[in-house]
Structure formats: C-alpha cells, structure tokens
Amino acid sequence: MSQASDKVVIGKIGAPYGVKGWVKINSYTDTPEGIFNYSPWILGDGKEYQIDQWRPHGKSxxxxxxxxxxxxDAERIKNLDIHILADQLPELGEDEFYWRDLTGMQVVTTQGYDLGVVKDVFNTGANDVLQVKANSKDAFGQKERLLPFVFDQVVQSVDKSGKVITVDWDPGF
Structure with a gap:
C-alpha cells in the first residue's frame, strides 16, 4: 500500500435532510452501509468529523x-467528498487489490507488447474496465484502450510489487 497519509474518497455528502443537521449520504463502498464502518471522516474542507447517528431512508x-x-450547518458541508485515510482500509489478501493500486501500473500482453499505463479503473455493471493510456509511439495508432478486467479471459496476472498487469489482448484493438 502507498503512504498512510493518502486519502481515499468513499462517498459524498448530499443535501440536508430536515432541520436538525442531518444530511443525505452518497456511499461509494461495496455495501452502502459500509461507509459507516470508517471513522473519522475527513470532508472536503479538510476537517475530521465523527458520525453521531445514521439510518437508512428509503433506498438511501x-x-x-x-x-x-x-x-x-448541513448546507455548508453539502457536496463535500468524504475521505478516509488509506491505512483505514482493510488489509487485502495476496491476490486482492484496490482499484487505486492498479492505477499507474504498466500493462503488457502475454507476447511482451507494452500497451501503456493504467489511467483509471471503472465499473460498467458487467465487469470492471481498465482505461489504459497508450505509449506515445504506439505502433497501432492507439491513444487509449479499454480492457475488461476479467481474470483468466483477459487479465492473466497482476504483479503488485513489479507494478505490471499481464493481459491476453490483441494490441490492434
């Protein structure tokens, strides 16, 4: 993992709810309620906040x-990102990683062709996708590639220490 001082965005403060300082919460964690497993929150204003109470409200x-x-008070924090320190995240197993760990990794094919560097990772609903920024001198004229992050079919291995992702992918795509 990178430096412990790194912050990770896990959600966003939404609109005020009522008149007593309650706010809606937009969670980016796997299960929405999981956002409340982390404390303190560091909001976009840089200050630390503790959660006094929370509850489901409909689907939010x-x-x-x-x-x-x-x-x-709730209006003043509306739309601020909710951060936590990276060292608050659970430790992962040997073959597990966070998306943030994949960003910046080199992507090479099983034949040794360098496709570029992971610029971003996102979810399409069907699977996660690697957004790979191609090298400036890409022989196939590619500036960017979107590769499905599907183990065994596309992604063959992820070397966390070497920062290399090996894929079975035709460089022409």
Missing amino acids: LVAKIENVESRD
Whole structure:
C-alpha cells in the first residue's frame, strides 16, 4: 500500500435532510452501509468529523454528523467528498487489490507488447474496465484502450510489487 497519509474518497455528502443537521449520504463502498464502518471522516474542507447517528431512508442513507446542528450547518458541508485515510482500509489478501493500486501500473500482453499505463479503473455493471493510456509511439495508432478486467479471459496476472498487469489482448484493438 502507498503512504498512510493518502486519502481515499468513499462517498459524498448530499443535501440536508430536515432541520436538525442531518444530511443525505452518497456511499461509494461495496455495501452502502459500509461507509459507516470508517471513522473519522475527513470532508472536503479538510476537517475530521465523527458520525453521531445514521439510518437508512428509503433506498438511501441519512446521517447526523457531530457538530452539524442545523440545516444551515448541513448546507455548508453539502457536496463535500468524504475521505478516509488509506491505512483505514482493510488489509487485502495476496491476490486482492484496490482499484487505486492498479492505477499507474504498466500493462503488457502475454507476447511482451507494452500497451501503456493504467489511467483509471471503472465499473460498467458487467465487469470492471481498465482505461489504459497508450505509449506515445504506439505502433497501432492507439491513444487509449479499454480492457475488461476479467481474470483468466483477459487479465492473466497482476504483479503488485513489479507494478505490471499481464493481459491476453490483441494490441490492434
């Protein structure tokens, strides 16, 4: 894992909910309620916040954050990203990794062709996708490739220490 001082965005503060400082929460964690397993939250204003209470509200979540006592207070933190320190994330097994760990890794084919560097990782609903920025002198004229992150079919291995992802992929695509 990278430096412990790195911050990770795990959600976003939504609109105020009521008049007593409650806010809607947009969670980016695997299970929406999982966002409340992390404390403290560091909001986009750089300050640390503790969660006083939270509950489901329909298909969404609402929370009462300590020292946010009114609707005006809730308005001031609306739309701020919710960060935690990277060292708050659970330790992963040998063959597991966070998307953030894949960003910046070199992507090479099983034949040794260098496709470029992972610029981003995102989910399409069907599977995760690697956005690979091609090298400036790509022989196939590619500037960027989108590769499905599907083990055994496309992704053959991920070498975390060497920062290399090996894929079975035709460089012409």
